[in-house]
Amino acid sequence: xxxxxxxxxxxxxxxxxxxxxxxxxxxxxxxxxxxxxxxxxxxxxxxxxxxxxxxxxxxxxxxxxxxxxxxxxxxxxxxxxxxxxxxxxxxxxxxxxxxxxxxxxxxxxxxxxxxxxxxxxxxxxxxxxxxxxxxxxxxxxxxxxxxxxxxxxxxxxxxxxxxxxxxxxxxxxxxxxxxxxxxxxxxxxxxxxxxxxxxxxxxxxxxxxxxxxxxxxxxxxxxxxxxxxxxxxxxxxxxxxxxxxxxxxxxxxxxxxxxxxxxxxxxxxxxxxxxxxxxxx
Amino acid sequence: xxxxxxxxxxxxxxxxxxxxxxxxxxxxxxxxxxxxxxxxxxxxxxxxxxxxxxxxxxxxxxxxxxxxxxxxxxxxxxxxxxxxxxxxxxxxxxxxxxxxxxxxxxxxxxxxxxxxxxxxxxxxxxxxxxxxxxxxxxxxxxxxxxxxxxxxxxxxxxxxxxxxxxxxxxxxxxxxxxxxxxxxxxxxxxxxxxxxxxxxxxxxxxxxxxxxxxxxxxxxxxxxxxxxxxxxxxxxxxxxxxxxxxxxxxxxxxxxxxxxxxxxxxxxxxxxxxxxxxxxxxxxxxxxxxxxxxxxxxxxxxxxxxxxxxxxxxxxxxxxxxxxxxxxxxxxxxxxxxxxxxxxxxxxxxxxxxxxxxxxxxxxxxxxxxxxxxxxxxxxxxxxx
Numbered sequence: 001x002x003x004x005x006x007x008x009x010x011x012x013x014x015x016x017x018x019x020x021x022x023x024x025x026x027x028x029x030x031x032x033x034x035x036x037x038x039x040x041x042x043x044x045x046x047x048x049x050x051x052x053x054x055x056x057x058x059x060x061x062x063x064x065x066x067x068x069x070x071x072x073x074x075x076x077x078x079x080x081x082x083x084x085x086x087x088x089x090x091x092x093x094x095x096x097x098x099x100x101x102x103x104x105x106x107x108x109x110x111x112x113x114x115x116x117x118x119x120x121x122x123x124x125x126x127x128x129x130x131x132x133x134x135x136x137x138x139x140x141x142x143x144x145x146x147x148x149x150x151x152x153x154x155x156x157x158x159x160x161x162x163x164x165x166x167x168x169x170x171x172x173x174x175x176x177x178x179x180x181x182x183x184x185x186x187x188x189x190x191x192x193x194x195x196x197x198x199x200x201x202x203x204x205x206x207x208x209x210x211x212x213x214x215x216x217x218x219x220x221x222x223x224x225x226x227x228x229x230x231x232x233x234x235x236x237x238x239x240x241x242x243x244x245x246x247x248x249x250x251x252x253x254x255x256x257x258x259x260x261x262x263x264x265x266x267x268x269x270x271x272x273x274x275x276x277x278x279x280x281x
Numbered sequence: 282x283x284x285x286x287x288x289x290x291x292x293x294x295x296x297x298x299x300x301x302x303x304x305x306x307x308x309x310x311x312x313x314x315x316x317x318x319x320x321x322x323x324x325x326x327x328x329x330x331x332x333x334x335x336x337x338x339x340x341x342x343x344x345x346x347x348x349x350x351x352x353x354x355x356x357x358x359x360x361x362x363x364x365x366x367x368x369x370x371x372x373x374x375x376x377x378x379x380x381x382x383x384x385x386x387x388x389x390x391x392x393x394x395x396x397x398x399x400x401x402x403x404x405x406x407x408x409x410x411x412x413x414x415x416x417x418x419x420x421x422x423x424x425x426x427x428x429x430x431x432x433x434x435x436x437x438x439x440x441x442x443x444x445x446x447x448x449x450x451x452x453x454x455x456x457x458x459x460x461x462x463x464x465x466x467x468x469x470x471x472x473x474x475x476x477x478x479x480x481x482x483x484x485x486x487x488x489x490x491x492x493x494x495x496x497x498x499x500x501x502x503x504x505x506x507x508x509x510x511x512x513x514x515x516x517x518x519x520x521x522x523x524x525x526x527x528x529x530x531x532x533x534x535x536x537x538x539x540x541x542x543x544x545x546x547x548x549x550x551x552x553x554x555x556x557x558x559x560x561x562x563x564x565x566x567x568x569x570x571x572x573x574x575x576x577x578x579x580x581x582x583x584x585x586x587x588x589x590x591x592x593x594x595x596x597x598x599x600x601x602x603x604x605x606x607x608x609x610x611x612x613x614x615x616x617x618x619x620x621x622x623x624x625x626x627x628x629x630x631x632x633x634x635x636x637x638x639x640x641x642x643x644x645x646x647x648x649x650x651x652x653x654x655x656x657x658x659x660x661x662x663x664x665x666x
Contacts, residue, residue: 032399049564050398050539050603055511057447059398059539176463200463216459222392222407222449225457233460258393258405 005029013083015263019270023132024082025089027254033060034091034136035099037076038117044070048101054142054174056220056256063100069112075121077128085132088125092137092170093118093156094145107152114156119164126166133160134169134193138252141175141195150183158188169193169213173252178203185210191243195251196233204241212243215251216272217265222257224264230272238276248273282594284627284666285617285657286366290536290559290598291437291504292378292637293359293371293646298331299352302340316351319643323358349374350425357430359643363650367433367500372637374422378504379447380404382439385418386485387411392449401640407449408477413484417492424496435500436493440535441482441521442514443507445474453477475517482521490529500532502559506636509540515548526554534559534596538636542582550590558586559596561635563616564603570615577619587624594628595620598635599656600649605641607648613656618663627666632657 012027031037033053039045039061047061077088091099096118097110122133139145145153161168170184171193177184178199184192191211194204197218204212214237217225230248238246248269254262296319298312308316313335320328331351334340340348356371375381380403383389388410394402423436454473456466490501503525508518526533534557537545542560549555566579574581586595599616600608613632621627632653638646 049601052510052540057507057510058396061399196459198463201460202462218457218459221457223451223455223457225459229458229460233458236460255396258395260393 009081015266017083019267020274021266021270022085024084024086025134026082026086028089031076034089035060035063035096038072038091038096038121039063041072041075042070042117043073044068045100051099054138058256060099063096065100065102065104065109069109069116071116072120075117075124077121077124084129086130087132087134088122088130088166089134089136090118090121090125092135092139093160094149094153095137095139098139098143107149110152110156111159114159118156119160119162122160122164122166122168126164130166132167132169133164134171135160135189136253137170137172137193138174140180141172141177141198144175145180154187161188167191167211169211169247171195171213171215171249173215174198176200176203181205191245191247193247193249196237197251201233201237201240204237206240206242208241208243210243211245211247212237212241213247213249216248217250217269219250219252219254219262219265220256222261224261225268227268227271227275230268231275234272234276235279246276248276282628282631283366284630285621285661286631287654287657288365288367288435288596288631288633289360289369289371289650290596290633290635290637291369291372291502292639293356293373294639294641294643295373296352296355296643298335299348299373302335302345302348305339305342307338308335308340316355319355319359323355323362325355325358328355353422353425354429357426359647360650361430361432363647364654365432365650367435368430369434369437370422370426371639372437374425377403378437378439378637379444380406381418382444382485383448385415386444386481387413387415388452389448403447405447405449407451408445408453409451411452411484412477412480414488417489419489420492420496423493423498427497433500434498435502435534436498437502437504437536438486438489438493440503440505440508441486441525442478442518443505444481444485445478446507446510448477450474450477453480474514478517478521479524482524486521486525487529490525490531490533494529494531498531500534502534502536502557504536506536506538508535508537509542509544512544515545516551519548519552522552523554532556534594536560536596536636538598539564543585546585553591555591555593557594557596557631559598559631559633560586561598561602563599563601563608563635566601566616568606568608568612570611572615572618572622574619577616580616580619580623583620583623587629592629594631595624596631596633598633600634600638600653602634602636602638602640605645607645608652608656610652610656610659613653614659614663617657617660621660621664627664632660 048064050059167190193213352373353370360368389406536559538561
C-alpha cells in the first residue's frame with residue numbers, strides 16, 4: 001500500500017513538474033477525506049457516520065466531538081515530502097466547525113478548532129516548508145454564512161494568520177461567491193479563491209487588494225476546457241478585478257475526476273496561466 | 282404485505298471465488314473452503330459441483346455464467362437462511378449497481394475510477410450520446426433468481442436520477458466556456474440535466490421495468506442513493522421516478538441512503554407512484570437501547586415519511602452497513618418499536634438494513650441479518666402482530 005501511494009505521489013509530482021506549476025501539492029492522496037487525519041490525531045474527535053460531501057457522490061465521516069476539544073497528539077503534515085515550494089491544504093475553520101457534530105456554539109467551536117488544531121497544523125506545515133496554506137471553504141459557497149458569523153470567522157483567520165510563515169489562502173468553492181465578496185475581500189488572508197464555475201467573473205468587482213485565486217476549470221466535469229477559453233477567462237478576471245496577484249487553479253479539489261482527466265485539467269490551467277504571464281511580461 | 286416485513290436492500294459482497302473467476306485466476310484454498318463451508322451451512326444444493334469446478338484451476342471464460350449463477354444461488358440461500366421475508370440475490374450477477382446499468386446501455390463510455398468514501402472507489406462513465414436500452418439487462422438474472430428462490434422477491438434496480446448523477450455529461454451539456462454569463466450557463470445546465478435524467482427514465486428504466494413485469498416481477502425497488510445530491514433537483518428525482526413507473530402494474534418502491542433526509546420534503550410529496558421508501562437511519566443512530574426519541578436520534582425524521590399524503594410504507598434501516606458492529610436483537614427491536622410508535626400503524630413499517638451489505642463480509646452480514654430478524658420477532662411479540 002505504501003509503495004502504491006509513493007508511486008501515485010511520484011506521478012503527481014512529475015505531472016506538476018512537467019506542467020511547470022509554481023507550487024506543488026500532494027493531492028491529499030492519503031487523506032480519506034478533508035478532516036480524517038486531523039480527526040484521527042485528536043483524542044477528543046472521532047470519525048462518525050458517513051455524510052454527503054456537499055453535492056457530490058462522495059462522502060466523509062462526520063467528525064464527532066467527545067467532551068471538550070483538546071490539543072492534538074501529533075498533526076499530519078500534508079505535502080511535506082513534496083519539492084518546494086509546496087501548498088498545504090487544510091479545511092477552513094468555518095467549514096470544520098460546521099462539519100463537526102456538536103450541540104455547542106459552532107462559533108465557539110470554530111475558535112477552539114482553529115487554536116487547537118488548524119493553527120498548529122498550519123504552523124507545522126509552514127515550518128516544514130509550505131509556502132502556501134490553502135484553506136478549503138466549500139461550506140460558505142454551498143450553504144452560505146450568517147451575517148453574525150463573520151466576526152468569529154475573521155477572528156479565527158486572524159489566529160491562523162498570526163505569525164504564519166506562509167501565504168494564507170481561503171478558497172470558496174461549490175457556490176457563487178458573489179454575495180459574500182465584499183466581506184471575503186476584507187478577511188485577514190493573503191488571497192481569496194473563487195469558484196468561477198459557480199461565480200460570474202463579472203461580479204468579482206475591481207481593485208482587489210488581496211490576491212485572487214481563480215478557479216478556472218471545472219474539477220467536477222470530465223469535459224476538458226481548452227487552453228484558449230481558460231486563458232481568455234483569466235484575462236477577463238485580471239481585467240475586471242485587477243488583483244495584486246492572480247493565481248490559476250481548478251475550481252475545487254480534483255478528487256472527483258479520474259486521474260488522466262484531472263491531469264489534463266492541471267495542464268490546461270498551467271498552460272493558460274503561462275500564456276497570460278507571457279502577455280503580461 | 283405482512284406487518285414488519287423484513288427484506289434486504291440490494292448488494293452483498295462477492296465471494297472470493299466469484300471475484301477470482303472473473304479475474305481469470307485460480308481460486309485460492311481459502312476461496313474453495315469458503316465455497317464448501319457456506320455451501321454446507323446454507324444447504325446449497327449441489328455445491329460440491331462448484332467446489333470441484335473451483336479446484337480445477339482458473340474457471341474458463343465460457344463457464345463464467347455458471348459462477349455468476351452459483352454466486353446468485355448462494356446469496357439467495359444466505360438471505361433466506363437469515364430468515365428474511367423477501368429476498369433477492371445480493372446483486373451477485375451484476376458487476377456493480379451503476380456499472381452494470383451503464384455497461385448495458387447505449388450512450389455511455391467508461392472514464393475511470395473516482396473516490397466515493399474512505400478508500401473506496403467506483404468506476405464512472407460519461408454520457409457521450411443519446412441514451413437508450415440495448416436490451417433489458419435484468420431479465421436473465423430475474424428469471425434465474427425466481428427459479429431458485431423459495432420466498433417472495435423484490436428486484437432492486439438502479440434509478441434514472443442516480444445513473445445520471447453518477448455519470449459525467451459530455452452530450453447534453455457540451456459547453457465548457459466559463460466566461461459566458463452565469464445565468465446562461467445555469468439555464469443550460471438545468472435543461473441538459475433534465476433531458477439526461479428523463480432520457481434515462483424513459484429510454485432505459487421504463488423498458489427494463491416493463492420487461493421485468495412481463496416476466497412476473499411484482500415488486501421492484503428503484504434505487505436512488507444519489508437522490509439528494511443536488512437539493513434543488515428533487516423535483517426532477519420525483520418526475521423521473523413517476524415517468525419510470527406511471528401506468529405500470531407492479532409495486533414500486535425506492536431506496537434512499539446517507540443523506541440529510543429533511544431535504545426530501547416537501548418534494549417527495551409528488552412521488553405518488555412510490556409505495557414504499559426504504560431508508561437508512563442506523564448510520565445516524567445511537568447504540569443505546571430504548572424506544573424514546575432521545576435514544577433514537579437517527580430516526581427523528583421518520584414522522585415526515587409518515588405524513589406523506591399517499592401514505593407509503595417506510596422500510597426502516599436498522600443495520601449500519603459501514604460497521605462490523607453486530608446490532609443485538611434488542612437494539613433492532615427498539616428501533617422498530619420506536620418507528621411503530623411514531624407511525625402508530627405497524628402495517629406501514631418494514632425492516633431492512635440501511636443499504637446493501639456489500640462492504641461487509643458474509644459472516645458479518647449474515648449475523649447482522651439474523652439479529653435483524655430476531656429483533657423483528659421480538660418487536661412483533663411486543664406489539665402482538
